Amino acid sequence: MTDEGEGSPAPEMTRERARTERRDLDKERGEPLAGSRGGRRSIKRIGRPLGDWTTRPRILVTNDDGIESRGLLALKRALDPIGDVTVVAPDTNQSAVGHQKTLMRPLRVRERTLADGSVGYSIDGSPTDCVSLAFLGYFEERFDLVASGINYGANLGDDITYSGTVSAAMEAVINSCPAFAISQEYYEDVDFALAAVAAAVVARNVLEHGLRRGELLSVNVPACTIEECGGVEVTRVGRRVYQDELVQRLDPRGIPYYWIGGPPPSGISVPGTDFNAVVNRRISVTPIHLDLTGRRLLRQLREWDWDLAGAATAAGDAAEAGAPARSPVEEARIAEETRIERR
Numbered sequence: 001m002t003d004e005g006e007g008s009p010a011p012e013m014t015r016e017r018a019r020t021e022r023r024d025l026d027k028e029r030g031e032p033l034a035g036s037r038g039g040r041r042s043i044k045r046i047g048r049p050l051g052d053w054t055t056r057p058r059i060l061v062t063n064d065d066g067i068e069s070r071g072l073l074a075l076k077r078a079l080d081p082i083g084d085v086t087v088v089a090p091d092t093n094q095s096a097v098g099h100q101k102t103l104m105r106p107l108r109v110r111e112r113t114l115a116d117g118s119v120g121y122s123i124d125g126s127p128t129d130c131v132s133l134a135f136l137g138y139f140e141e142r143f144d145l146v147a148s149g150i151n152y153g154a155n156l157g158d159d160i161t162y163s164g165t166v167s168a169a170m171e172a173v174i175n176s177c178p179a180f181a182i183s184q185e186y187y188e189d190v191d192f193a194l195a196a197v198a199a200a201v202v203a204r205n206v207l208e209h210g211l212r213r214g215e216l217l218s219v220n221v222p223a224c225t226i227e228e229c230g231g232v233e234v235t236r237v238g239r240r241v242y243q244d245e246l247v248q249r250l251d252p253r254g255i256p257y258y259w260i261g262g263p264p265p266s267g268i269s270v271p272g273t274d275f276n277a278v279v280n281r282r283i284s285v286t287p288i289h290l291d292l293t294g295r296r297l298l299r300q301l302r303e304w305d306w307d308l309a310g311a312a313t314a315a316g317d318a319a320e321a322g323a324p325a326r327s328p329v330e331e332a333r334i335a336e337e338t339r340i341e342r343r
Contacts, residue, residue, distance in 0.1 A: 047210025057083035057144040064094045064164030067122040071150035074192035078199045087120035099167040100126040127168035135175040146172035149182035157240035180217035195221040220284040230282040238273030241266045
């Protein structure tokens with residue numbers, strides 16, 4: 001081990017010093033510090049009518065289906081009349097990757113020409129990576145809104161925990177930028193006309209009314225025409241019913257490999273939920289909050305026994321005796337037997 005005056009401190013000392021300094025800074029700021037971030041970040045704007053904006057809103061468009069997705073292009077075109085749109089998306093399909101973030105390898109960005117002749121950017125990473133790079137300063141601009149989609153397939157109920165589309169919007173919210181994710185119910189012939197109209201309506205509403213810290217919108221559009229649509233319904237998160245199956249196969253060398261397959265998920269059609277709205281041909285708009293605290297359980301946990309000193313003493317006594325720690329019921333039984341014997 002090297003003394004401080006003779007060169008660099010040992011790695012263990014460096015880590016310990018960093019932990020101590022980090023904790024002191026956390027206490028000073030009143031909350032845990034997630035780490036400093038470079039580049040220009042979004043400054044949350046208070047919603048106001050678009051006619052009152054002094055400049056056109058800057059909108060970041062992304063997805064999880066990849067840069068060549070028709071849904072991505074449909075979303076970009078729907079938002080072009082509203083603001084200045086920048087498109088950045090994964091270079092391959094990243095469906096169901098959740099909030100995956102790439103930290104253990106470099107990311108590469110390519111300039112691409114989209115089908116309408118405009119410029120977009122692809123990243124060899126996840127939807128979260130796309131948003132993260134944008135807010136860490138790659139474009140040297142701030143953004144007023146992030147729109148993620150239009151996803152091939154609905155993201156209803158529990159789907160939001162898997163969805164790369166929704167996670168991209170979550171990453172925007174973490175960076176203090178209003179965001180929404182929009183997904184299209186998927187069948188053989190996908191027509192994004194209704195979803196494009198819905199995206200424009202949602203974008204205008206978010207820009208004009210704003211969202212509070214930690215909030216985003218998850219929008220799901222039924223596979224139908226504008227004439228067949230029953231309108232917009234503000235909903236809560238419903239329940240998905242998954243029918244996943246584990247499929248085992250053999251490679252050419254006879255070694256087994258596995259697919260997670262099975263039929264598409266269904267759901268529980270409870271009125272007021274996103275699933276119920278979409279199956280009844282209504283556009284579902286669901287507010288999501290990043291605060292996942294279980295409020296009911298929070299109150300219950302405060303009533304539990306959290307005596308660390310007592311638990312440590314009991315564990316130490318049991319270790320010395322070479323026996324496992326006794327439960328309170330066992331302790332009471334032994335005490336009662338001892339009292340009877342003493343009589």
